[in-house]
Amino acid sequence: MPQLSLMLNPSLREAAGLIADAVAKHRLLIVLGRCSVRYTGRGASRLGPGDRLVIVKPDGAVLVHRPRGYSPVNWQPESSSITAEETGEGLLLRSVRGRPREILEVLFTRLDLVLAVDGLEDTAEFIEYLDESEIRDYLAEHPEEIEEGLHVIRKERPIGDGYADIVARDKEGNYVVIEVKRVTAGKDAVLQLHRYVETLRRENPGARVRGILVAPAIAKDARSLLNSLGLEYRQIDIQRLYRKIAAAQARTVTQTRSILDFFKKTKH
Amino acid sequence: MPQLSLMLNPSLREAAGLIADAVAKHRLLIVLGRCSVRYTGRGASRLGPGDRLVIVKPDGAVLVHRPRGYSPVNWQPESSSITAEETGEGLLLRSVRGRPREILEVLFTRLDLVLAVDGLEDTAEFIEYLDESEIRDYLAEHPEEIEEGLHVIRKERPIGDGYADIVARDKEGNYVVIEVKRVTAGKDAVLQLHRYVETLRRENPGARVRGILVAPAIAKDARSLLNSLGLEYRQIDIQRLYRKIAAAQARTVTQTRSILDFFKKTKH
DNA sequence: ATTTCAATGTCGCCT
DNA sequence: AGGCGACGTTGAAAT
Numbered sequence: 001m002p003q004l005s006l007m008l009n010p011s012l013r014e015a016a017g018l019i020a021d022a023v024a025k026h027r028l029l030i031v032l033g034r035c036s037v038r039y040t041g042r043g044a045s046r047l048g049p050g051d052r053l054v055i056v057k058p059d060g061a062v063l064v065h066r067p068r069g070y071s072p073v074n075w076q077p078e079s080s081s082i083t084a085e086e087t088g089e090g091l092l093l094r095s096v097r098g099r100p101r102e103i104l105e106v107l108f109t110r111l112d113l114v115l116a117v118d119g120l121e122d123t124a125e126f127i128e129y130l131d132e133s134e135i136r137d138y139l140a141e142h143p144e145e146i147e148e149g150l151h152v153i154r155k156e157r158p159i160g161d162g163y164a165d166i167v168a169r170d171k172e173g174n175y176v177v178i179e180v181k182r183v184t185a186g187k188d189a190v191l192q193l194h195r196y197v198e199t200l201r202r203e204n205p206g207a208r209v210r211g212i213l214v215a216p217a218i219a220k221d222a223r224s225l226l227n228s229l230g231l232e233y234r235q236i237d238i239q240r241l242y243r244k245i246a247a248a249q250a251r252t253v254t255q256t257r258s259i260l261d262f263f264k265k266t267k268h
Numbered sequence: 269m270p271q272l273s274l275m276l277n278p279s280l281r282e283a284a285g286l287i288a289d290a291v292a293k294h295r296l297l298i299v300l301g302r303c304s305v306r307y308t309g310r311g312a313s314r315l316g317p318g319d320r321l322v323i324v325k326p327d328g329a330v331l332v333h334r335p336r337g338y339s340p341v342n343w344q345p346e347s348s349s350i351t352a353e354e355t356g357e358g359l360l361l362r363s364v365r366g367r368p369r370e371i372l373e374v375l376f377t378r379l380d381l382v383l384a385v386d387g388l389e390d391t392a393e394f395i396e397y398l399d400e401s402e403i404r405d406y407l408a409e410h411p412e413e414i415e416e417g418l419h420v421i422r423k424e425r426p427i428g429d430g431y432a433d434i435v436a437r438d439k440e441g442n443y444v445v446i447e448v449k450r451v452t453a454g455k456d457a458v459l460q461l462h463r464y465v466e467t468l469r470r471e472n473p474g475a476r477v478r479g480i481l482v483a484p485a486i487a488k489d490a491r492s493l494l495n496s497l498g499l500e501y502r503q504i505d506i507q508r509l510y511r512k513i514a515a516a517q518a519r520t521v522t523q524t525r526s527i528l529d530f531f532k533k534t535k536h
Numbered sequence: 537a538t539t540t541c542a543a544t545g546t547c548g549c550c551t
Numbered sequence: 552a553g554g555c556g557a558c559g560t561t562g563a564a565a566t
Contacts, residue, residue: 001380002300002319002380004276004300004380004381006276006381008272008274028321028335030298030300030321032270032272032298032383032385036392042398042451043396043397043398043399044396044397044398045394045395045396045397046395047392047393047394047395048392048393049392050389050390050391050392051270051388051389051390052390053296053298053323055321055333057333057335057336057337058335058336059335059336059337061336061337061338063333063338065323065325065331066390067296067325067326067327067388067390068325068326068327068329068346069325069327069329069346070329070331070343070344070345070346073394075338076338077338078336078337078338112269112270112272112385113272113274113383115300115381117300117380120319120335121318121319122318122319122320122334122335123318124304124315124316124317124318125315125316126313126315126341127313127314127315128311128312128313129311129312129313130310130311130312131311183310188456191459191463195459
């Protein structure tokens, strides 16, 4: 059970000790109050006074959240070293990151709530499904989903200084480079595929090398770029594919992360 | 001044009302407790029981933070619709996003702290410096930073299906395409520049077209790729450039966002 | 609404 | 530590 140290509407002076102690002892620190923020490092920013929620995690990550929006207005990643001290202008929380050198400063002028938490336990494994590697692996096992007669040579093949998702040969013996996307493909994906095709052509003079972009959709301009580069596009239905992947994994009983289990309609 | 409604170590039943009320009335809600998380939408994930910090913002953004790390383990962007209700298994916080259709569910089994906050005021403007457009604009005004004798024709020129940062002529009348990066340049940047150069060559048969990549650093493989494509690289010192930009803006008194002011050694 | 590109992107994997 | 590509990328600007 977590242990909480809580202060409501404390003065800056009253809370200074708790805040400094919390960051020094790597507790989770939550502060709600009025503050200004200043950041400098890879970029730089300033934010005038306002009511914000500031979180300092045990690993040194710092988040400054405004009342709206998904993303923090300012932040510091884990392993930044943090200090807190009272100054003439307010209570200054200062986070310094080594490499790259970055400094985040939060100056509090009013505190509504200060909370320090100890003894948090969170060891559960985070399980993600439906990422690109799952599609890629399934398509490598079932290349007929892309085209009849494909024979996979290998997947994640180093080509030049990148990796082609799948390299295969078609029924006529031509090389086929396959690039898989789980979201709408843009020009980036087309150029990536083009690069791999060109490299394979250089490595195999005389051989015909095809390039197939596999994605649920393709942007209009990306489509014309793809055409002009002589590449091909195969649309796939991600949802349909996932049902197949789930079924395939269900047959592999030893699978640790059973996707079928996830799709069960259990109430949590 | 914000108004706080706070409960410490409440039972699920005790807190259900406050939580449901807070999300319904678009208060800022902060919950610390033990929970499981389930997400499905573009992707899918599951997370078993653990102690976490859950934040629901007035605009419907939801964040689930584990004790470590900068990024939330699960989240929902603003404008998701949120409900909370007690079930047989625990207190279920449910957030639904419309397009794309995504559902985030947090099932609490123990509550350490529940806090609802009203009346937050945060109207300050967030001011950012040092983004790429500032460098590009400055270099377009001061091309001598790249090379003596450059004459800028235009910036952000549409080329093919992208935009060249700067197009200029050198003192010998050759076209020069300039690609600016504020971080280490990779292969992408090299290929992007190469495509613009190629396009300009096609548009101007017979003309010599140079390509210069301007960045604080370049990746090793990107460098050899650049060389093999006959392109050029100019290193720039971002920090030094920013001091110049600041000085230039200082002379423009009407500038709203004075970067010089930011660099002043004021204590916040 | 779609597409494109930058981002203090972050994160994980691999060399 | 550097390079590379995916990400539930997010976010903003332009079309």
